[in-house]
Amino acid sequence: MKRSLIEVIFILFILSCLAVMALIPFFWMLSTSFKESGKVFTYPPQILPDPFVTEGYHKIFTLIPFAKQFLNSVIVTSLVLIGQLICCSLAGYSFARLDFPGRETLFMIYLGTLMIPGYVTLIPTYIMMRFFGWINTLYAIFVPGLFGGAFGTFLLRQFFMTIPKELEDAAKIDGCGYFRIYSTIMLPQVTPALATLGVFTFMGTWNDFFWPLIVINSEEKKTITVAIATLSRSYYSTDWPTLMAGATLSLIPVLAVFFSAQKYFTEGIVLTGLKG
């Protein structure tokens, strides 16, 4: 449907208002990362840093083994990302489309695991990590996520459920095995969902704080999020410019992933040719 110019301008206006609202804290965060510690809470608050300093960033790059810790984050996040996408899509397809005994019960158990607050299972999980000998190693951070969790499977199941059965039936008649159906027909239809899961997994793993903090002891094995938090929060006070610099640095990769994932948000299904 074609939209009139007035409609387009009106829509743009709304979009822009919302955009401004969404960007204000981001700008404050960015601005504060370049402020001097003493100028963060002047009254009235400074919009632009004066003087403009890079002390926050400087501390991050010099006081901690930044490169090593950044690499740790990259390794852990990439592994979990790949693992989640593969394992959750396989399982999501199965729960959505393959019939097997105990499917619905098993799925309810999956959902159930999402409902327990993490603090309750923290220590048992830690003891398990100790049993495996993974304390203070990156394994403790990425292995649990490597096989995917209930969240991703739940998400993809819902999306696989929206694909018309006709597509599969046609493929089965053509003699495709389940894996062929999965990889050549089902997966391409849920690229927006895969992109979404990818972004969320990336975001969640990159910003994961509490668990890596508990499980890692030495500086060089820490992930970047944990390291920056340790750097900028002392027991009695917060080093705002450093904290904000760290937050900005953490935000950039996630946003980059999000923006590039947008190209997968395409129209999905083409139904022509299936009728009759």
Add this chain to the structure above:
Amino acid sequence: MTTQSTLKRQEHIAGYLFILPNLIGVLVFVVLPVIAGLVLSFTRWDLLTPPVWINIDNYKQLLHDPLFWVGLKNSAYYSLLTVPAGIVVSLLLALLVNIPLKGINIFRTIYFIPVVTSITAISLVWKWLYNPEFGILNFILEKFGLPPQQWLNDVHLAMPCIALMSIWRSMGYNMVIFLAGIKAIPTQLYEASRIDGANRFQMLWHITLPLLKPTLFFVLVMSIIGSLQVFGEIYVMTNGGPGNATLTYNYFLYQNAFLWFKMGYAASLGYVLFLIIFVLTIIQFKFLGARISYEVF
């Protein structure tokens, strides 16, 4: 020639094989600790000495614990404030950014920024917004001749204030999920109904919303789970105050687990919450969990 039962068995086997990697992960790294946590809920454990079996004493105790009820009430209130409104807002946003304008991707990314912006930065800006002396909200109220409010310092307004911030912050998150759901709807359906003379609103009501049911089910379940387990956002805004007006269930659980040497009690709190959420989810499943079918157009 393969028989029906052989085909069925092949499907069963394929079903199990496909979930196997994921299932192993979930069983080993999630279900096992969950079962351990359940066992712990029947113990008294100070973390410094071994756990002591005390049967269902924890569960009996929490029913009489005033802070249990305060935490539950506050978390439920927060959930009621944020879930319905949040879903409506993020759905509208998803419809908005679905419009094929040039550069819409930039807007989508901008709306996602609050989701990944540091909660410390967000909480600070919102505290200033809510500041009784120089915040924008009171400024606007005064312009309209209305009395200025104490916002976060008001026992009755503190939670709604935080809820508003939460809705604003996470609207980009669910927007992405809804957007993916909208993209999954075949465009032929819209074209066919346009030929039949349907306007945009009718298409929304008769095509988009019904076919978003699976997505909606997901967003609803995850939003309820997330809102009932809220902790960090509230803590950074009000520390649970004024008084206990914004003390949430999950924070109370955390206090017991790691500050008050009562891990067993914390575990029992965790399982009570689990039960509540589970019951709620089953109810939602009845309404939204059905598999959708496409009417033949």
Add this chain to the structure above:
Amino acid sequence: MKRSMYVWAVLLVFLLTVINLQTVYAKKLVVASFYPIDKVSGWEGVVKEFKKIHPEVTEIEVQVTSGDEYLPKLLTQIASGTAPDVIAVENTPFPEFVAKGVVKDVTSYMEKTKGFSKKDFFSHLLDRYTVNGKVYGIPYDCQPQACLFYNKKLFDEAGVAYPNDKWRWEDLLKAAQKLTKKSGNRTTQYGFDPQGNWQYFVYTNGGYLVDNVKKPTKCVLDSSRAISGVQFYVDLMYKYGVSPSPAMIQSSGASSTDLFLTGQIAMSYNGFWQAVEHPKQFNEMKAGLALAPAGPTGIRRYPTGGTAYCVSSTSKEPDLAWDFITIYMGPVGHKAAYESATLGAIYPPAHIPSFNWYVSRPNPFIENIQVNGVGARYAIFSPFDGRWPEITSRHITPEMDLILRNEKPLAPTMKSISEQVTKALQSK
């Protein structure tokens, strides 16, 4: 041919033995702390010194965890049997740690170590970590809440004399009144900020929290001294308007220290760590430091916190752990920390010889550090009971918060707090 094979065999055996001996004698020490990176750089000097004395220790692992997460992590480690050898234990969870036997009695170690006897520490501080004459933890820092920081520039502008060590509440109030400025209905400058520390007003007025700090059985916050003490704080905020309310501080998003450093508060009361955490700003401001005022009748009593370092009872190397503690908490450690700190800002040592040494160093960021040593003579800790963190969070903090926000009547609420706390203390 045979001879050379023999030689190779012997060499091989020798090599294997040496390698195995290394593993047998390789020792590892694990230390846990919550001081952040740039204060941990002082660790290098400590570690070096320790390795000189104990070359057989092949690895020293220092685990630094941010403040809020330190206790959860430590508890997780203890619960799963991986407790570090040397652990920092804050004064509030300490009673429970001692009660459950997870920290070792180090009295005999103290007696054997030169310069580390009981009299080498500020007695009130060490007393906190002593049970029935046995010492279970060595206090690290001497930072009683006895510091009154003041902004000299604002004092000069208002023509008010600087605080001195003879000040009592009335002097504080008078000065605060002259140092409070308003613009419209907004206070642009507050005269005095006690940073929510109502305990200070209770103590200096002659009141207490409990009947016996070491063995609390009854809460005495319903005494008239306690009530009128807190009343003075409430009046400072709502009657005289010289102190910022909790609502004001929270709405500003800033910490009290931030507000002091940006000139919105003339006098700030708390502990020395404020200056240690912001040395450059305190230096630029040339802030003054005086001993916090005594009460109306001249009583001095300062609420105190602080951290002790302990040897964990499950440590396989208690001797090494003790040696590390003596180096870290003694002259070597504090010297290393001082040398790597910005402008020499370190937490004043609880070890008296080290404290005296520190006070005599150039400390450009703040004057009058000996205030901490004086304050230590009047230090009082929170009640010694493993359940105290829970009791405070349940019965005291939320109610006091509402009292200080002027939303609940003072006397009846403090009576009800007292009843509930007493009930909690007396239950099993």
